[in-house]
Amino acid sequence: MPSWLTEWVDSDPITSLRMEAVEKNAVALGVSTLQMMESAGKALADRALLRSPKSVLVLCGKGNNGGDGFVAARYLARHTECTCLYLAGERSGDSATNLTALRHCGVSLSSFACKEDLSLFEKIFSSADLIIDALLGTGGAGTPREPIATCVRMANDSPAYILSADLPTPGISADAILAFHRSKGGAQEISDIGIPIEAECFCGPGDLVLIPQKKATSHKGAGGRVLIIGGGPYQGAPYLAGLAALRAGADIVRVASPAILDCPDIIHLPTSQEIIVDDDIRHLISHARDADAVVIGPGMGAMSHNVAVELAHASRRVVIDADALRPPLPAGDETVYTPHAGEFARAFGRKLSGNPQSDVRLVRDASTGSGVILLKGTCDIISDGTRVRFNRTGVPAMTVGGTGDILAGVVAALLCRMPAFEAASIAAYANGRAGEVAAEAIGDGLIAHDLLLHLAQILYGD
DSSP states (O other), X not given: OOOGGGGGSOOSOOOHHHHHHHHHHHHHTTOOHHHHHHHHHHHHHHHHHTTXXXXXXXEEOSSHHHHHHHHHHHHHTTTSEEEEEEEOXXXXXXXXXXXXXXXXXXXXXXXXXXXXXXXXXXXXXXXXXXXXXXXXXXXXXXXXXXXHHHXXXXXXXXXXXXXXESSOOTTOOOSEEEEESSXXXXXXXXXXXXXXXXXXXXXXXXXXXXXXOOOTTOOTTTTOEEEXXXXXXXXXXXXXHHHHHHHTTOSEEEEEESSOOSOTTSEEEEOSSSSOOGGGHHHHHHHHHHOSEEEEOTTOOGGGXXXXXXXXXXXXXXXXXXXXXXXXXXXXXXXXXXXXXXXXXXXXXXXXXXXXXXXXXXXXXHHTTTOEEEEOSSSEEEESSSOEEEEOOOOGGGGSTTHHHHHHHHHHHHHTTSOHHHHHHHHHHHHHHHHHHHHHHHGGGOOHHHHHHHHHHHHHOO
C-alpha cells in the first residue's frame, strides 16, 4: 500500500533551494548524496538508451549535474560508443568520486578549459546520435560564459538528439528534459532517484537552508523587529517568547505586558492595568505597525481578546497564540496560528482525532482563507491551505509550560525574514529539536528556558 504521505507531496515545480533542502533531509534519513547521484545518472543513461543511439556524447560541468553525467557515461559505455567531455577544473565530493570511477571505464574521456579546446572535438559533436547535457542543471542562470557558451553552440549545431539532465543549460535546445525527483520547470519526464517521501513531507535539518542569512553589511534591525503582546494572568509567557525570538535571529524585541521582568535584552512597553485592556490599543498600535512581526496571546488571558483583534488587524505579520486563539479570530496581513488540539477546536470549531492521517485534512481546510496553521502535537501539522508539512521532533518532557511560548517567538523571528509557511515549518522543527537536545542533557526535568540555550545552535550552528 502506498504511503499515506503521498497525497501531501507538493506537485508544483521545485526550486533549486527547496531541492537542496529535500536532499539534505534525505541524507539525514540515511540516503547519501552519492546514492542519489548514482540513481540520477542511471536514469539518465536508461532514458538515453531508449533512443538506441550508436554513439553518445556526454557533456559534463563542474557541479553535481556533471556528476550525474559521469555516472550516465559509465552505464552507457556498457551498451554503446560513449564519449565524455568535461569542463576542466577542480572538483569535490560526489562529482569528483564519479569522475575518478569513470577514468577506469572504457569511455573516451577528455577535458576542455577554453573554447579553442572544443574545436578539437567538432567531429564528435557532428557524428553523435545523442548528446547528454549535464553542464549546469539547476546551477545555471543567465547567459553561459565561455567555454560553456561554445559548448552550447556546438551542441545546438549538431544533428544529435539532445537530452538535458534536470534543467537545460541556458541556451541549449533540448529535445527532452529528464528531471530528478521533481520537475524544476519544463520537464515532462521525472525520475525517482530514491529520495524518501519523508524528506519532503517532514521538516528536517535541510529546511534550515531556506533561512535568509544576515549579510556582513547588515545593520541593527536587519534581523527583524518583533513585538510580543501578552501577559497579565501569566507574566512570564511573553518574555519567554521574546527571548526565543532573539535566539532565533530577531535583532530587537519589545514586550508589551503589565509586568516588568528582569530581562535586559528585551525592551518593555508598559500597559495601563494588571491585564491588557482597550485603553492600551492606542498606545500599542503604532508599535504593532512598526514591527516586522507581532506575537499576540502568550499569557494574555481571555479578557483581552478585543485588544488582540484590533492589534492583529494593524500588524503586517502576526503570530496568534494561546488565549488569542478564539473567535473572532485575530488576523493580520500575514498570519500564523499556533494552536494545540484544544485551542484548534475552540478557534476553528473542529474537533481533532489525534491521528495525523485524518487530522491533516481538517487543518488544511481550516487554514484555507485563514492563514497558516501550525497545529502542535506529537506530530505537528503545518498548512497554508494548499501545502502541508509535518514535524516529528520533540520529546514528552516538552509538555512543561512555556514551550509553546518559545515556539511562537521562533515563528515570529523567522517570519520577519521569510514567508509564513516556511517560517512555521522551520520553527516547529527547531523548537522540537531544541527540546530533544535539552532532554539529552537534563531528562524529563527540563523547563522551557532550557530550550533557549540550544535554539541558535540548531538554527545557525552549521
